[in-house]
Amino acid sequence: xxxxxxxxxxxxxxGALDEKSIAWKVAERCVEEGAQIVLTNAPVAMRxxxxxxxxxxxxxxxxxxxxxxxxxLENLLNNSMEHFGGKMDFxxxxxxxxxxxRKKKEYTDVNHEWMLKTFDISAVSFxxxxxxxxxxxAMNEGGSILALTYIAxxxxxxxxNEMAESKALLESFARSFGYHWAKKARVxxxxxxxxxxxxxxxxxxKGFDDFFGYAxxxxxxxxxxxxxCADYCIVMFSDLTRMVTMQNLFHDGGxxxxxxxxxxxxx
Numbered sequence: 001x002x003x004x005x006x007x008x009x010x011x012x013x014x015g016a017l018d019e020k021s022i023a024w025k026v027a028e029r030c031v032e033e034g035a036q037i038v039l040t041n042a043p044v045a046m047r048x049x050x051x052x053x054x055x056x057x058x059x060x061x062x063x064x065x066x067x068x069x070x071x072x073l074e075n076l077l078n079n080s081m082e083h084f085g086g087k088m089d090f091x092x093x094x095x096x097x098x099x100x101x102r103k104k105k106e107y108t109d110v111n112h113e114w115m116l117k118t119f120d121i122s123a124v125s126f127x128x129x130x131x132x133x134x135x136x137x138a139m140n141e142g143g144s145i146l147a148l149t150y151i152a153x154x155x156x157x158x159x160x161n162e163m164a165e166s167k168a169l170l171e172s173f174a175r176s177f178g179y180h181w182a183k184k185a186r187v188x189x190x191x192x193x194x195x196x197x198x199x200x201x202x203x204x205x206k207g208f209d210d211f212f213g214y215a216x217x218x219x220x221x222x223x224x225x226x227x228x229c230a231d232y233c234i235v236m237f238s239d240l241t242r243m244v245t246m247q248n249l250f251h252d253g254g255x256x257x258x259x260x261x262x263x264x265x266x267x
Contacts, residue, residue, distance in 0.1 A: 005238040007034035010084040012076070014040050014067060014129075015094030017049040020199045022148060023094035024054060025230035031058045033234055035090075038080045040065045067095055067125035073132040080138075087140045090237040093129060093147035093170075096122040101161050115162045122166035123173065130177045134184065141185045144237045147174060148229075149191040149248065151256055159207050171248050178246035188245035190236060195223040195252040218261045219253030 011030065015023040016039055030037050039055050043064040046052070055062040061083055065076040081087060099114040126147050133139055152160040153167035171191050178189030196212045216223045224232075232251050235241055250256040 002032045004034040009089040011090035025226045029230040123169040143187045219255040221253035
């Protein structure tokens with residue numbers, strides 16, 4: 001049910017690949033709530049994802065951008081502001097990729113060049129985006145910037161590999177840059193730590209199906225799905241959360257505060 005929480009707002013959604021993507025659901029919910037959006041993803045993702053169809057459905061332009069390229073980000077932001085006829089009110093960073101995970105490298109035997117690439121794509125791109133947006137004065141006062149993260153930033157999940165460090169860095173960027181954005185234009189910067197989610201990217205992690213079931217049992221409310229995560233993002237983009245910034249917000253059905261769950265121990 002729509003409440004027009006984003007009526008008149010404009011924003012950019014990074015990372016919508018297919019209907020399983022959290023970013024895809026967020027894009028749909030933004031439009032339902034009255035927002036205008038621009039969709040973006042890496043040029044390579046344009047070739048095997050469905051983002052063009054989503055753009056047509058939502059009447060949203062699709063602007064390819066490599067989030068690790070400052071030039072691409074500047075082009076994206078300038079073209080988006082031209083399309084909107086002004087600045088943005090929100091942005092979602094839903095970007096993450098690890099070649100070490102894809103190639104099933106063990107954490108104790110990673111390719112460090114791939115690791116640096118993981119950091120650049122999954123975390124440093126968030127800093128690059130915020131830095132470019134600040135230099136271009138691309139955000140309206142009181143706007144909201146979100147990035148999606150995971151509890152492996154604080155806890156050990158061996159098969160998540162160096163994506164854990166990427167998420168820790170991402171969350172640190174949100175806190176540090178969040179201070180500067182708040183001082184400059186009262187823009188909020190937060191991360192949402194989401195449950196394991198059945199996305200195309202998530203299913204590439206070794207042992208994901210088993211862990212998904214484990215987390216679902218450990219969480220009193222069960223795993224949070226893509227639709228509920230999208231709803232949370234809408235609230236964070238809205239004016240209802242205008243005083244929330246520099247936070248890592250757990251959206252995981254209670255998993256992050258659990259110690260022991262009898263259902264997990266049951267034979």
